[in-house]
Amino acid sequence: MREIDVDLLKKYDVAVPRYTSYPTVPFWADSPTQDEWFDSLRRAFRDQAASWSLYLHIPFCETLCTYCGCNNVIGRAHKVEAPYVAQLHRELAVYLQQVPDLDRRPLKQLHIGGGTPTFLSAANLDSLLAGIFNKLDVAHDYVGSVEVDPRRTDKGQLEVFRKFGFSRLSMGVQDFAPQVQRLINRIQPKEMTEELTRTARDLGYNSINYDLIYGLPGQTPETFLRTLNDTVQLNPDRIALYSLAVVPWVKPQQRLFKEEDLPQGAEKRKLYELACEHFLKSGYVEIGIDHFALPNESLAKARQANSMHRNFMGYTDHRTDVLLGLGVSAISETPDCFHQNEKSLSRYQGAIAEGRLATLRGHKLSAEDRMCREQILQFMTRGQVEFHNAEQMADVAKYLQSMIEDDLVHIIGSRLILTDKGRPFLRNACVAFDVRLRRASPQTQIFSLAL
Ligand SMILES: C[S@@+](CC[C@H](N)C(=O)[O-])C[C@H]1O[C@@H](n2cnc3c(N)ncnc32)[C@H](O)[C@@H]1O
Ligand code: SF4
Structure with a gap:
């Protein structure tokens, strides 16, 4: 294992941004009006070579994982699905109206994140994607990817994504240890993840990512080593190994954690180094601050070719000039502007119902x-x-x-x-x-x- 210099860790253990954007969100100052935001998009697309990607945010989750820092809406009632799909379509329609030619510019990437995209039934996912594919020109070599929660994903949903050419899946795993899963309110037996991985491979997905988190309550080097063994055994193409972000002032459910259950400082870093050693030994390549990939995987290749990019979703293997985010809390980016939608579902829905964007804030880059x-x-x-x-x-x-x-x-x-x-x-x-x-x-x- 790489040596851990405890003194250095203590010395540099300060809160620093994750730099998924610059300026970082707390320093967004010069917010665009909606007209300025549309202008920025039109300006970006004036360049005929400008490429773009689309992000769809599905906020719903049936239950709350106590560590979760994502923007989500918890509930078991599925009647919210169809109206939300219609709202995403309406939001896209606003953009299509305001940005001439958008429908003729080949879409290079489509990513669906959450919350839990597979909260939506196969039928609603189908109608979501059909409504988008019917309106846009999707590049023949576009990359479609989606975040799935193995506890809420079935073969029918994976078939729908494949029907629309999706090739990448990212599965939330976090930790395989039952005692850790109990503490984070996320019971997900290894067999469930294994089965979904097998199904996805059989359906032709060529890149499967597992999200793991280090620093979770109850994790020890011994429990984590078993999680690492299980992970490597299932052979995902990519692994995201996130440091637990503890932000109880934003996510009060994290107050449920007992201080003494949380690995911190050098103890926490040891979990990362343990994982790093294990993954490197098993043939993975370390990428940036929190990713690993098999050498023939696109992210590893992009790193090798110096073409890797970083955006709100973390490290990606491809940069596009424009990222358009639809849905509650979604963030968009052009070469000279950021734009974020309302984080509150009701405010988002209210704005869309009025036929306008649900702008929360943004930033015009100097x-x-x-x-x-x-x-x-x-x-x-x-x-x-x-x-x-x-x-x-x-x-x-x-x-x-x-x-x-x-x-x-x-x-x-x-x-x-x-x-x-x-x-x-x-x-x-x-x-x-x-x-x-x-x-x-x-x-x-x-x-x-x-x-
Ligand atoms: C939207 S979720 C993934 C999809 C799905 N909701 C699930 O949980 O399976 C995105 C990922 O963010 C990570 N994450 C969530 N809260 C976090 C936190 N507080 N600190 C670090 N990573 C976190 C988890 O690894 C999670 O899989
Ligand atoms: S980790 Fe995923 S499933 Fe759990 S609450 Fe967060 S978004 Fe929902």
Whole structure:
């Protein structure tokens, strides 16, 4: 196992963004009006070569997993399905009306996330996708992917996705240990995940991802090792290994966790390193801060080819110029603007019923934002980045002096390069390029002064 330097972990154990966007959402300041947002989309599509992807958010879940940080609506009543499908179609219609040609621009990627997309019945999924495919020009080589909860997914639903050419599935697993599953209110026997994996492979899905989380209550190196063994045995093509984000002020159900049940600090990091060692030994490649993939999988290939991207969904193997998000809380992105829908289902539905977008907030990127975004993206996806000029190099060298002295990053020529030892601290180094964060709180530290 890679050595864990407890002192370094303590020193750099501060809250830093995950950098799935820049500016990060708390620093969105200059919100577009709806007209400005439509203008931004039209501007993006003026370039005939502009590519785009679509994200659909399905918020519903039957039960609440106590660790969950996603935007969801909990309930067992399925009468919400059909109206929500109609609302997504109406929202798309608004965009099609406002953005000429959108229906003729080949869609490159379609991702459905949640909540639980498979909360919807096979029939409603079919009508959702048919309504979208009928209105859009979907590229012949488009990639369709969906997040599924094995507890709520059947073969009929997987057949519908395949009918529309979906090739990728991401399954929520989190942990196979029964005692951990009890503590997180998510009973999901290994056989259930195994069976769904087999069914998906038989149906022709060529990329299966498992989501795991480290830092969950009740996890110990012993229990986690068994989860890792089970995972490797089922041989998913990709593994997302997320650090448990503990945000009880946003997600009160996390208050149910007992402090003493939660692995923290070096104990928590040990779980990651244990997994990393196990996955590397089993033939996976480590990607960015929280992903692993088999070497012939598209994400591993994209990393190798330096074409990997990072957006609101985390690491992806392909970048498109526009990401359009539909559904409650969905986030969209163009080269110069962000846009997020209302997080409240009733407010989202109210706006759509009136034939308008359900804008919650957004951000118009300045020229400086766009430069920072590219540099942070480079560093998050490649572990190295070119400085703009000598002045920036001097500033970063000063800001990251401590990380340089600790051998976590090096400046070589005109580049900042992450060292192997620095991998756990990738995001700490990104703060050097986060002009908005540094400007808003000049005292922001990339390491902890308190410890
Ligand atoms: C929308 S869910 C996946 C689909 C489906 N709802 C399920 O649970 O199977 C997306 C993923 O986010 C991750 N996740 C949710 N809450 C988290 C948290 N507080 N910290 C870290 N990861 C979290 C989980 O790994 C989860 O599988
Ligand atoms: S982890 Fe998935 S199933 Fe569980 S509450 Fe969150 S979104 Fe719903």
